[in-house]
Amino acid sequence: MTExxxxxxxxxxxxxxSYTGSGTNSQGNHYCSRDYGTAGTGYHYSNTDxxxxxxxxxxxxxYNDGNGYAQYTPPPSGGSSQSSSK
Numbered sequence: 560m561t562e563x564x565x566x567x568x569x570x571x572x573x574x575x576x577s578y579t580g581s582g583t584n585s586q587g588n589h590y591c592s593r594d595y596g597t598a599g600t601g602y603h604y605s606n607t608d609x610x611x612x613x614x615x616x617x618x619x620x621x622y623n624d625g626n627g628y629a630q631y632t633p634p635p636s637g638g639s640s641q642s643s644s645k
Contacts, residue, residue, distance in 0.1 A: 575595065576594060576595045576596075578592070578593060579594045579600070586606075588604050588605065588607055589604065590603075590604055591603050598616045598617070599617070601615045608624075610622070610624045610625045611623050611625070617636075627644050627645030628642070628643070628644040628645075630642040
């Protein structure tokens, strides 16, 4: 996953966070960065292969390959990694 090369610095608010930038990288994958205020920042990718990835301000991540496999990685402060597949 590479960073966006076509960014938009405009921000909009939705669901407890503000979009702070978005774009499409050279592979055609959509990127969106988010500001959660005092909680921190995060981002997500929506990829051309149907997969998507979230990085949350608490350090947790979520990946879904678009074909039935998903993996959640908890924040460094605790919890256990979980994955599932069809």
